[in-house]
Amino acid sequence: MRKAASLILISALFSSLANAECIDWGRLMTKYEVDNTLKWKKTILLESFKDFTKQPGDDWLSFGIPRLISEYLASGTEITAIHGAAAKYSPSAKPDFTITGMFQRTEGKLRIFVKLSEGSSLKRQWQLDIPYPNNKQFFDALADTTCSIFEETSPPYDKGVLKSLKNATASVPAFENYIRGTMLYQSFDPDKMDVAKTWFEESKKMDVHYRNAYKGLVDLYAFLAMHNKQNRKAYSGYLESVQGQILDMGRFSQRPPVPERPKRYAIKLDNKQGELTNRFLIANSLFVTGLNASGQKQWLEAARYFEEALFYTPEDAIMWNHLAKIRERTGDTYKAREAYSRAAELNKCLK
Structure with a gap:
């Protein structure tokens, strides 16, 4: 039993090391x-x-x-x-x-x-x-x-x-807990995310109206979703948690949000996406729609959805890989090679 457990731990360690070598998670x-x-x-x-x-x-x-x-x-x-x-x-x-x-x-x-x-x-x-x-x-x-x-x-x-x-918060402990969570989150080590989550939750307890505490959890769950997706593991639960934190932030945060600077990628929603405002959620909605189109052999339609999704999450190697395969289906070898190249830049071990 102990031998089996040891083998599992060693396997997990090598898997983690291999993943770190394949993807520069910080970048x-x-x-x-x-x-x-x-x-x-x-x-x-x-x-x-x-x-x-x-x-x-x-x-x-x-x-x-x-x-x-x-x-x-x-x-x-x-x-x-x-x-x-x-x-x-x-x-x-x-x-x-x-x-x-x-x-x-x-x-x-x-x-x-x-x-x-x-x-x-x-x-x-x-x-x-x-x-x-x-x-x-x-x-x-x-x-x-x-x-x-x-x-x-x-x-x-x-x-x-x-x-x-x-005026985002008047609580130094709330800010301290948020910072401690952010420091761990920015390690981009999935093994440290549980502790980071605890710090963000403690920040919310100290000041339930502190928007940064919710934003920290949004970033954390988005990272875990991306990490699992790149490893071809289930990730939708983490995206549900992203949406949950956004909804909680709207319910509990009574202070007005700070206006954001314009971004190169303006997020515009359509009726299919409803009230989604997070780029990871929007990209995933488009990705799933593209997969459905691909399943029905609607290659051009699938490519369009994948390209739109990559507009929001250009760091998604898996999605670039899907787009490359679809472009091969449509006979566009130039764009297929370009998409494969983008995927390889992000994940050196992607096949």
Whole structure:
């Protein structure tokens, strides 16, 4: 019995390693965001902040402080803030500005140092002294610093949007749990998603109206759906969870959503898709319709649905592979080779 269990564990380990070698999950799951980052006039890269005092429980701040500033910078109308996994895979090798910093804990206080650089030159730095932990001034102080960053970098920003972002939650514990969940989610390791899910759920408990907690779960379930699909495993249950979190966000979040920037892929719904608003859900609806058309040997119709689905999820290697096979059916060998090539770029082991 133990021998059989050991063999199963070894098999699972090799399967996981093989999958990691076949697909660069970090690059795959940030592809859409990176590809659709509009080229604004200025780019700001936010790096992790250094923990000077290294007190237990403060590790999340290294990621959380620049993450919060990057969210506030989203109120800028001519600027792109890059942070986290997207920064790792961003094609912008030389940002216009870089934000770095450090923090230290003193008795009842969090001291944060924020440094703004333009190229290799220091442009300005700030020192923030915030009552800590669990004080709303954490959000207010970083929002005020963001306003100063806008003054130094000159792009216009929407004060109403910044206010909405600042008021997303007044709970530092809710934000901390969201950040801890995001840090695990951005590992793109399916074995860490259960713990990430727990952090997001805890964030919801701390503030049921905090939209980011729901968005974190939406991203998490979308990743698990994509992961299973690329491994040819059942994935529809995860997409149902995506829709469930979106519905819960609408029911429980009483704060107005922050307007999003325009994206290259505008999501327009038709009657068949009803109220679907998430790109993964829309793509899957089109994919299933394409499979049905394929089953009835309506090759051109199937190709049309697959191509439209790929408009929303261009990172889906399985769908590119389906499109390639359909294009072979229609006799379009050029487009078939092109689709196979796209699938192979995303998943080196796809057959």
